[in-house]
Structures are given as structure tokens and as C-alpha cells.
Amino acid sequence: MATPEQTSSPRTITANRWHTLDTPGVLETLHTTDTGLTPAQAAERLAQHGPNRIEQIAHTRWWMRLLRQFNNLLIGVLLVAALVTFWLRDYLDAAVILGVVVINAIIGFVQEGKAERALDAVRAMLASRATVLRGGERHEIDAADLVPGDVVLLESGARVPADLRLLRAKNLRIDESALTGESVPAEKDAEPVADDASLGDRLCMAFAGTTVAVGQASGVVVATASQTEIGKIGTLVSDVQSLSTPLTRRLDQFARQITLVIGVVSAITFLYGHFIGGLPPLALFLAVVGLAVAAIPEGLPAIVTITLAIGTAAMARQRAVVRRLPAVETLGSVSVICTDKTGTLTRNEMTAVRVMLAGRMLDVTGAGYAPEGGFHHDGSALDPVMDADLQRLARCALLCNDAQLHHTPAGGWVLAGDPTEGALLSMALKAELDLAQEAALTPRLDEIPFESEHRFMATLHHDHAGRVFALLKGAPERVLALCANDTQGGLLDSAAWQARMHEAASQGQRVLALAECPLPAGTVSLNMSDITPRFTLLGLVGLMDPPRAEAIQAVADCHGAGIRVVMITGDHAVTAGAIGREIGLRDGQPLTGAEIDRLDDAALKRRLAQTDVVARASPEHKLRLVATLQAEGKLVAMTGDGVNDAPALKTADIGVAMGQRGTDAAREAADLVLTDDNFATIAGAVREGRTVFDNIKKSLLFVLPTNGGEAGLILLAVFAGLAMPVTAAQILWINMVTSITLDISLAFEPAERGVMERPPRPAKEPLITRWMLMRVVFVSLMLMGACFFIFNWQLARGGSLEMARTAVINTMVVGEIFYLFNVRHFTASAFTRDTLLGNPVAVWTSAITIVLQLLLTYAPPMQQLFGTAALDAPTWGVIAALAAGMFVAVEAEKVWLRYRGVHHI
Numbered sequence: 001m002a003t004p005e006q007t008s009s010p011r012t013i014t015a016n017r018w019h020t021l022d023t024p025g026v027l028e029t030l031h032t033t034d035t036g037l038t039p040a041q042a043a044e045r046l047a048q049h050g051p052n053r054i055e056q057i058a059h060t061r062w063w064m065r066l067l068r069q070f071n072n073l074l075i076g077v078l079l080v081a082a083l084v085t086f087w088l089r090d091y092l093d094a095a096v097i098l099g100v101v102v103i104n105a106i107i108g109f110v111q112e113g114k115a116e117r118a119l120d121a122v123r124a125m126l127a128s129r130a131t132v133l134r135g136g137e138r139h140e141i142d143a144a145d146l147v148p149g150d151v152v153l154l155e156s157g158a159r160v161p162a163d164l165r166l167l168r169a170k171n172l173r174i175d176e177s178a179l180t181g182e183s184v185p186a187e188k189d190a191e192p193v194a195d196d197a198s199l200g201d202r203l204c205m206a207f208a209g210t211t212v213a214v215g216q217a218s219g220v221v222v223a224t225a226s227q228t229e230i231g232k233i234g235t236l237v238s239d240v241q242s243l244s245t246p247l248t249r250r251l252d253q254f255a256r257q258i259t260l261v262i263g264v265v266s267a268i269t270f271l272y273g274h275f276i277g278g279l280p281p282l283a284l285f286l287a288v289v290g291l292a293v294a295a296i297p298e299g300l301p302a303i304v305t306i307t308l309a310i311g312t313a314a315m316a317r318q319r320a321v322v323r324r325l326p327a328v329e330t331l332g333s334v335s336v337i338c339t340d341k342t343g344t345l346t347r348n349e350m351t352a353v354r355v356m357l358a359g360r361m362l363d364v365t366g367a368g369y370a371p372e373g374g375f376h377h378d379g380s381a382l383d384p385v386m387d388a389d390l391q392r393l394a395r396c397a398l399l400c401n402d403a404q405l406h407h408t409p410a411g412g413w414v415l416a417g418d419p420t421e422g423a424l425l426s427m428a429l430k431a432e433l434d435l436a437q438e439a440a441l442t443p444r445l446d447e448i449p450f451e452s453e454h455r456f457m458a459t460l461h462h463d464h465a466g467r468v469f470a471l472l473k474g475a476p477e478r479v480l481a482l483c484a485n486d487t488q489g490g491l492l493d494s495a496a497w498q499a500r501m502h503e504a505a506s507q508g509q510r511v512l513a514l515a516e517c518p519l520p521a522g523t524v525s526l527n528m529s530d531i532t533p534r535f536t537l538l539g540l541v542g543l544m545d546p547p548r549a550e551a552i553q554a555v556a557d558c559h560g561a562g563i564r565v566v567m568i569t570g571d572h573a574v575t576a577g578a579i580g581r582e583i584g585l586r587d588g589q590p591l592t593g594a595e596i597d598r599l600d601d602a603a604l605k606r607r608l609a610q611t612d613v614v615a616r617a618s619p620e621h622k623l624r625l626v627a628t629l630q631a632e633g634k635l636v637a638m639t640g641d642g643v644n645d646a647p648a649l650k651t652a653d654i655g656v657a658m659g660q661r662g663t664d665a666a667r668e669a670a671d672l673v674l675t676d677d678n679f680a681t682i683a684g685a686v687r688e689g690r691t692v693f694d695n696i697k698k699s700l701l702f703v704l705p706t707n708g709g710e711a712g713l714i715l716l717a718v719f720a721g722l723a724m725p726v727t728a729a730q731i732l733w734i735n736m737v738t739s740i741t742l743d744i745s746l747a748f749e750p751a752e753r754g755v756m757e758r759p760p761r762p763a764k765e766p767l768i769t770r771w772m773l774m775r776v777v778f779v780s781l782m783l784m785g786a787c788f789f790i791f792n793w794q795l796a797r798g799g800s801l802e803m804a805r806t807a808v809i810n811t812m813v814v815g816e817i818f819y820l821f822n823v824r825h826f827t828a829s830a831f832t833r834d835t836l837l838g839n840p841v842a843v844w845t846s847a848i849t850i851v852l853q854l855l856l857t858y859a860p861p862m863q864q865l866f867g868t869a870a871l872d873a874p875t876w877g878v879i880a881a882l883a884a885g886m887f888v889a890v891e892a893e894k895v896w897l898r899y900r901g902v903h904h905i
Contacts, residue, residue: 018165018222019202020195026165026220032149034167034218036133045147052146052162052224080292130161133218150221154206156214163228164206164219166190171451172215173418174206177342179229180570184350184419184510184545185213189452198593198616199229200570214418233619233647254767262295265715273718287718295711297735303699307747311692319676320685321659327671329696330654332689333635335760337558337682338626338648340640341569341579343658345555345679346545350419352427354509354542356500357389358486364430367546369405369413369422371429384431389487393538394431396514397424398438400459400471405429420512423543424473446526450474456482460519460526468523472515472535476501479513483537492537501540508578509542544575547583550680555583557683562759566612566629568622568648573615585612592616596624604628622648635760639674639682641666656682683756690758691751694826697905698746700768701823704776706738706816709783713808716788723801725791725808730866733856734812741849742820745842749824758904771897771905775890779819782889786882787811794875802869806857810871811879813853817846818887826905827897830887 018026027033037045082098130143133151143161146152152164160174166188173185180186180200188203199207206212206219209230225231266288273279273287311328315321322328342348349368354361355375362382366373375382375390384390403417403425415422429435442461445468450457456474472479476497483492501511515535523530555565565585569576573590580587590613599607605628608614614625622638626648629636638645638652646669649655657670658677667673674681713725726734768776787808794804820842821830836843856862858870897905 017195018163019193019197019205021165022192023167023190026167026222030149030220030222032151032220034151034220035136036151037147037149038135042134042145042147042150045149046145049147049224051144053144131155131158146221146224148221148224152219152221154212154217154219156212156216158212160206160208160210160212162208162221163223165222166204166206166217166219169217169452170215171449172217173213175211175213176200176207177348179207179210187452188215188217196594198570199618200572200616258295258297262292265295265711266292269715269718277718277721279718279721284718287714287724291711291714291718295707297703297707303703303743303747304696306744307692307695307699310747311688315672315685315688318681318684318688319674319678320681320688321673321675323671323673327654328689329693330635330689331637331672331682331685332687332691332693333761334563334637334654334686336564336566336629336634337637337639338566338568338622338629338652339638339679340645341567341571341576342545343641343677344639345551345567345583346547346579348545349415350423350510350543351546352423352541352543353546354504355390355393355427356497356504356540356542357393358488358537358539361500362390364427366426366430367549369415369426371405371413371426373430375430389539390431391433392487392516393514393541394428394433395438395442396471396473396516396538397541398428398433398435399442399444399461400457400473400514401425401428420510420543424512424541427541445524448526448528448531454478454528454531456531458526458531460523466521468519468521470517470519470526470530470535472517472531473512476511476513476540479515479535480537482531482533483513483515483535484533486537487539497537497540504540504542506574507542508575509544512541512543514538514541544578547579548679550678552583554680554683555585557756558686559584561683561686561756563686564612564634566608566614566625568614568617568625570617571615573613576613576615580613587611587613590615593618593621596621601628601631605632619645619647623651626652633762633764637682639679641677645669656685687751687756690755691749693761694752694755695746695749697767697772698749698823698826699743701772701775701826702743702746702816702820703738704768705779705783705819706734706812708776708780709787709812710734712780712784713787716784725787726805727867730805730809730868733866734809737849737852738813738816741845741852742816742842745820745839745845746823748841749839752826752904753828754903769905771902775893775905778893779886779890782886783812783815786815786886790875790878790882793878799875800869802863802867803871803875806868806871807875807879809868810853810857810876811882813849814879814883815886817849818883819890820846822887822890822894825894827894827903829894830891 021029023034032041079098129140130146131138131140131153132146133139133153134141138153146162150162151167152161154160154164154172166172167190169188169190172188174188175185186200186203188206190204192204193202206217207230208223208228223229223231269291270284270288273284274281277284279287308328312322315328339345347368351367351369352364355364356362360377363376364373365376375384375387382390384394401421401424403415403421405422405425406414406416408414413426425435442463444459444461446460448454448456448458454474455478456472458470458472460468460470462468472482480492480494480497480501485492486497501513504511515537517535519530558565567576567580567583567585573592577587577590580590589611591607591611592614593616595607596604596614596617604624608625608628614621617625622645626636626638630653635653637654637656638648639656639658640646640649641658645657645666649657649666649669654672655670656672656674657666659667659673659675672685710726710731716722717724790807790811791804794807795801799807821835824830824835824839824842856866856868863869897903
């Protein structure tokens with residue numbers, strides 16, 4: 001019968017410190033044995049700890065998510081505008097405004113569940129079945145039934161079902177790239193490690209959600225469900241609050257400001273007209289309603305949505321899929337990109353980059369597993385077939401190898417086996433060796449597989465002339481100890497070779513040594529007793545996961561755009577520093593996760609300013625780094641592909657996930673997914689994001705003077721005690737026509753010249769800048785003055801009120817058509833060929849608008865509906881002259897701005 005000590009729950013004081021305890025200490029603390037728990041103990045602990053699954057958080061009900069989309073001030077303003085237009089029996093305009101509200105609500109509703117889906121994806125990382133020892137007997141159980149103290153058996157290809165402290169390991173390597181970011185499977189053993197070891201250095205641990213690449217092991221469960229490292233990431237994802245984007249913050253601020261202004265001006269107008277002007281309350285109320293309708297830019301949300309949607313389509317063509325519309329604009333605002341290394345800046349494919357032969361060193365070109373590239377010595381290409389020493393080393397790399405490379409129909413190369421062996425195999429193929437031919441000439445007789453205890457692999461071969469030999473491949477310090485000489489024939493200079501090994505390692509390369517040894521004729525088996533210090537060292541090979549060539553240029557483009565790039569990875573500091581140096585980052589003294597734990601916020605801020613490379617970073621570290629940068633007022637983009645990146649992807653201002661190698665957790669947490677896993681795509685996306693925001697600003701520059709001119713015209717009439725120059729229905733006509741034609745054309749504007757040479761916009765920069773406000777006021781006053789002039793001129797020459805109002809409508813619209821070609825460039829001159837041909841949509845929409853205005857002016861049904869009248873030729877002449885005058889005036893203002901050194905407003 002079990003004692004209370006045996007059945008009690010394991011103590012929690014060693015949480016996160018299991019890697020520091022030896023095997024007896026772990027078993028004692030968990031009150032278990034190496035034969036596992038009894039079924040009764042397991043049942044008791046399952047009742048106490050709960051199932052080994054990440055608990056599902058209740059999703060928000062759909063109708064609550066839908067109603068939440070209307071909790072927005074700008075939406076409220078639009079609904080008021082719709083009610084006013086409906087009350088005025090302008091049902092078409094009311095339907096248009098309501099349609100805008102509904103479209104925005106649907107977009108928000110569809111995108112609302114991002115965090116919930118991200119957590120679902122993390123939950124799916126856990127294994128479904130597990131092999132355990134219960135009472136000394138082997139059982140396969142549901143992984144959800146695992147409890148602390150269970151002994152789990154692992155084999156090649158299995159997914160680790162819980163966090164395990166390894167008890168025994170044989171040739172065990174685990175792929176932890178999704179959790180730590182390391183390109184190469186980690187070699188594991190059962191020996192305890194230092195207390196301050198980072199996640200990737202806890203070699204005696206196997207973490208839930210990772211995959212056994214090769215080997216076998218047994219381990220005791222130390223954490224399940226949300227207590228596992230992957231479970232903690234799920235908790236981080238669920239705890240992170242989604243941040244509003246710069247655009248939504250600016251639009252919210254703009255909505256509050258314009259609502260306040262409309263309310264104050266409407267109240268003042270009504271009070272003045274009633275108590276001072278003595279106007280009838282009903283007429284005054286209609287005037288105030290017209291003022292409010294004139295001032296509300298009801299088409300703006302639709303224009304913003306359309307502009308973002310067009311940007312989304314453009315990004316999709318460039319292999320960047322947007323999951324949330326405002327993310328398009330946010331990319332154009334970022335000032336810092338925090339990027340993962342493995343698979344993002346690098347290919348996540350080990351590659352031989354250096355071959356160290358006796359007396360010389362060769363550089364190996366080509367990246368990834370594709371056998372494309374060659375060998376260079378002192379900058380000159382060499383023929384590998386004619387180099388005997390290179391051929392001997394490449395043959396050893398080819399034959400002492402269990403990996404396989406397959407050429408896919410799509411033209412790529414896929415590895416089956418260990419990434420390190422894949423790199424050696426690719427190198428041998430670059431040396432023009434044929435695997436089938438070499439295997440036939442020197443078939444393998446026996447082998448000693450790689451194991452962590454001896455850290456090498458050896459194979460036995462013979463040729464058809466009776467010669468028998470052994471090939472050796474492994475850790476350089478281990479292989480060097482087994483070598484007596486090198487290919488030059490003299491005694492091995494171990495110190496010199498170790499110096500070369502350390503030089504390569506300091507550059508972030510993983511170094512392997514290759515050797516061979518003749519054996520007596522007739523030898524048919526290979527034993528550890530045959531592996532003695534009598535081998536000939538063929539050379540060393542330096543391998544690394546190389547940076548993408550296009551990533552180097554992309555980083556340079558980001559720097560040119562004033563965007564800082566910070567690499568945050570779980571890999572070793574030396575490797576991270578080497579990659580950072582190659583791609584153009586400040587790699588001096590990389591910041592490590594251990595340092596982050598020791599530093600307070602102020603010290604971390606100072607330290608982060610000294611380097612662009614962060615190594616050995618955990619998910620918590622990534623979150624803190626993003627938060628530190630955001631606290632400095634930076635807009636932060638985070639790229640990544642692993643489940644370890646999901647929390648930071650979600651908390652960043654914009655998360656960018658890799659679509660090919662990225663985990664579901666990363667993709668669901670991100671705002672943007674790169675379908676080609678290429679960091680270089682981000683530079684194009686940033687350019688598109690900046691263009692989108694420029695086009696939104698151009699839309700504002702176009703819409704607001706129209707609203708300002710209409711509102712000013714009504715105010716002038718009320719305060720002057722004159723007849724209303726336009727009716728509310730006519731104002732809505734102007735707004736509707738220009739919104740669905742002229743304003744939409746600005747969404748198709750190409751990028752401004754030098755868009756990627758400007759620094760990022762300040763995070764707190766308002767939507768309407770000082771120079772924009774000046775332009776809006778200037779054009780509003782001109783439109784108001786021109787309309788007031790033609791209104792009184794038409795009445796003075798004997799025209800009817802209907803003709804005067806029709807002249808006002810056409811002056812406003814024709815003035816906008818001319819102004820459209822002003823606003824296509826912020827400060828650049830419009831007197832260029834590009835002004836007409838650079839955006840064909842603007843030309844077509846202008847022509848459509850003219851046709852609509854002619855129908856409004858001359859079609860009897862339109863005249864009856866909107867109270868318009870036909871105009872004569874002199875009136876059209878004056879309208880054209882006024883519009884041309886405004887066009888020239890805006891161009892003169894641009895000249896003045898350029899003189900002041902202002903090139904972007």
C-alpha cells in the first residue's frame with residue numbers, strides 16, 4: 001500500500017528548476033520511481049492537477065462582438081447623419097451612410113476573434129497520445145491523462161506530450177525550433193545543468209510541443225497543461241491585450257474633435273440666429289441641420305476602408321496577406337521591426353559555408369540544401385574534381401551520412417534526415433560526387449551511429465579491390481583526439497587545427513571534423529575498439545543557417561527608411577551576433593536573456609540602445625523587449641514563425657508571421673502573414689503601408705475643404721441674414737457624388753517620390769498636421785468665397801434662387817475636380833505630365849462627375865428632386881474661371897511650402 005509520501009502531490013518549490021536536480025533528486029521530489037506511478041497514484045494526481053490540456057477560454061458571443069462594433073464615436077456621428085438624412089426624406093443618402101456603417105461593423109466582427117484563434121492554435125501543439133510506464137508496465141494513454149510523476153517513453157518522430165526531466169537518453173536530439181528558435185535539433189542527455197541556464201540550454205529537459213528528431217529517451221513529467229513552457233505561452237497570448245492601431249487612434253481622435261466642433265458651432269449658430277438674427281425656429285433648425293450635414297465627412301470611413309482594401313490587394317500580390325485591414329497602414333508607421341532569426345532572416349536550412357583543409361581554407365557558395373554553388377580559394381573558383389583533398393573530404397561527407405535529399409516537382413529540394421547531414425550531403429554534391437555511384441564503388445559494411453556519449457558517427461566501407469577503410473564524422477575536439485596525422489602526411493598539429501576550429505565557431509559556425517582510417521583486409525564489422533587514435537584528419541567543415549541574400553538588402557532598405565531592425569532569437573549569442581553582422585545590424589555585445597532578467601527597465605532601455613542583436617530570448621523576454629520599445633514611443637512590428645513568437649506577435653503594434661514554416665499559433669496571432677517567409681517582403685509591405693496612409697491623408701485633404709466650404713457658406717448666410725445658398729439635400733448630393741467618384745480615385749494613387757526615404761511618422765503625430773490644417777482652411781475659404789460670389793452674382797444679374805443655388809453646387813463640384821489634381825501631390829507641382837496620366841482613375845472619375853452634374857443641372861427629374869435649374873454659358877464661364885483660379889492659388893501655396901523646405905505635409 002502506498003504511503004502518504006508516495007501519493008502526495010509533488011512539491012512546487014522547484015518549479016522551473018528541474019534542470020538543476022540530478023535524477024534521484026527529481027524522482028524523490030516528485031514522489032515517484034523510474035518505473036512510474038501506480039494507476040491509483042496517477043488517478044489521484046489527475047484529480048488534483050487536472051487534465052494535461054490548455055483550458056479553453058469561453059469565446060465572446062457573436063452578438064456581443066457585433067454590438068461592440070458600434071461602440072465608436074465616428075460610427076455614432078454617422079448614425080446621426082443617417083437619421084438626419086432619413087428625416088429629410090433623402091432615403092438614398094441615408095441608405096449610403098447606413099451601408100458604410102454596416103460594412104465597417106462586418107469587417108470588425110469578422111476580425112474580432114484573432115486572440116481566441118491564436119490560443120486554439122497553441123492548444124493544438126500538445127500531443128494527443130503518450131507512452132508511459134505505470135507500475136512498471138508500458139501503456140499508451142491519452143496525453144490529457146498525464147500527471148506530474150509519470151514516466152514517459154520517447155522515440156524518433158514522437159511529439160513530446162508534457163515537460164519532462166530526462167532520466168535516460170540514447171542518441172537523443174529534439175527539434176525545439178518552434179519553441180527556442182534554434183535551427184538545429186538540440187542534443188539531449190540526462191545530466192543536470194546550471195540554475196541560470198536559458199531554455200535552449202536546458203539539455204536535460206524535453207518540452208511539450210517539441211518533436212524528437214532522432215533517438216530514444218525516458219523522462220519524468222514535471223509540468224502539464226498550462227504549467228508547461230508551451231502552456232505558459234498560451235497564457236501569455238490570452239493575457240495580451242490587442243493594441244489599437246495608429247490609424248484607429250487617429251480616427252478616434254479626429255471623430256471626437258470634429259464632433260465637438262460641429263456641436264459647438266451648431267449651438268452657437270442656433271442661438272445667434274434665434275436671439276440676435278430673429279430667424280424663425282423651424283427655418284433656423286433646418287439651417288443648423290444643413291450645417292451639421294455639411295460638416296460631417298460621412299464618406300470618410302468608406303474611403304478609408306476602400307483605401308485599406310486596395311492596399312491589402314496590392315500587398316497580396318507581393319506575397320503579404322493582411323488579416324486585419326488597419327495593419328496595412330500600421331506597417332507604414334513602424335519605427336522598429338523586431339525580427340526572429342530562424343526561418344525569417346535565415347533560410348532555416350543548414351549550409352556548409354567553409355571547408356578547412358590542411359594548409360588552406362575554401363569558401364563554399366550557395367545556400368540551403370540545393371546542391372547549387374561551388375568552392376573558392378582566395379577569391380578564385382576552383383574545379384572540385386581536380387582537387388584531391390577536397391574530393392577525399394567530400395566523399396567522407398557523402399558516405400558517412402544517413403540523410404537524403406529529394407528534388408521536388410516544384411523545383412525545390414527537401415531534406416529527409418538531420419539538417420547537419422543534409423548540409424554535408426549538399427556540399428558533397430557541389431563537389432560533383434554522385435551518391436549512387438560512390439555507394440556502388442565503396443558500399444557500406446557496418447556503422448557506429450552517432451550517440452551523445454561518443455559524439456561521432458563512423459561507417460565501414462570496402463572497394464572492389466579489397467581495400468577496407470573507416471570514415472569518421474563528429475565533434476571536432478572528439479575527432480581531433482582520434483587523429484594521428486592529416487592529409488599532408490606529418491604529425492597532426494592539434495593546436496593549429498583547434499585555433500581554426502575556434503575561429504570558425506566565433507563566427508557563428510557549427511564545426512564538424514571528418515577523418516578516415518584504413519583497416520585490415522577482410523574486416524566486416526566495426527566496433528568501438530576499432531576507433532583508436534590512428535585516423536587521418538581530412539579537414540573541418542563550418543556550417544551555419546545562412547541569412548537570406550534578399551534579407552540583407554531588405555534590412556538596408558529599412559535602415560534607409562529610418563526603421564531600426566532588432567533581431568531577437570533563442571539561438572546562442574555567438575551565432576546570433578554572426579548573423580547580425582552579416583545582415584548589417586549592430587552586433588557588438590549581443591544582449592542575452594540572462595542579462596534581461598538581471599536588468600531593471602531603465603537599464604534594459606540603455607542596454608537595448610547599444611545593440612540590435614538579442615540572443616537566448618524566451619517568450620517573456622520578447623514581450624518585455626517589445627514593451628520597452630513601445631514605452632519609448634516607438635511603433636513596433638514583430639516578425640516570427642514559432643509558437644514562442646505568438647505572444648510578442650500579438651502585443652506588438654503589428655505582428656508579421658511566416659506563412660510557410662510558421663506555426664498556426666504564430667499565424668493566428670499575427671496581423672500580416674508573409675506567404676514566402678521572406679523578410680524582404682516586409683520592405684515592400686512598408687512601402688505599401690506608407691502609400692496607403694499618404695492616400696488616406698490625401699482623401700482628408702480633399703474631403704475636409706469640401707465640408708469646410710459648405711459649412712462656412714451656411715454660417716456666412718445665417719450670420720449675414722441671407723437666403724440659404726444651398727439646401728441640405730443639395731449638400732448631401734455634393735458629398736455623395738464627390739465621395740463615390742472623386743475621393744475614391746485617391747485610393748489608387750501611386751507612391752509619392754521618396755516615400756521610403758522619409759523617417760517614420762511620430763507615434764503621436766495627429767491625423768491632421770499643422771500644414772494639412774493650413775491647406776484645409778485655405779481651400780475651404782476659397783471654396784466658400786467662390787460659392788458666395790457666384791451666388792450673389794447670379795442673383796444680381798436677375799437669376800432665380802434655384803439658378804443661384806445650382807451655380808453654387810456646380811462651383812463647389814468643379815472646384816473640387818480642379819483641386820483633385822492639386823491634392824494628388826502634397827507639395828510637388830501639378831504642372832507635370834504625371835498629373836493627368838499618373839492616375840487614370842482620377843481622369844475617369846472626373847469625367848463621370850461632370851456627367852452627373854450635367855444631369856443634375858439639365859435633367860427635369862433631377863431639377864424637380866433637388867430644386868435645380870439650367871445654367872447659361874456665361875455662368876459656366878465664371879465657374880470655370882473661379883475653379884482655375886483656385887487651382888493656381890493652391891499651386892502657388894505649394895511653391896511657398898517648397899521654399900520653406902516642406903516636402904511632405
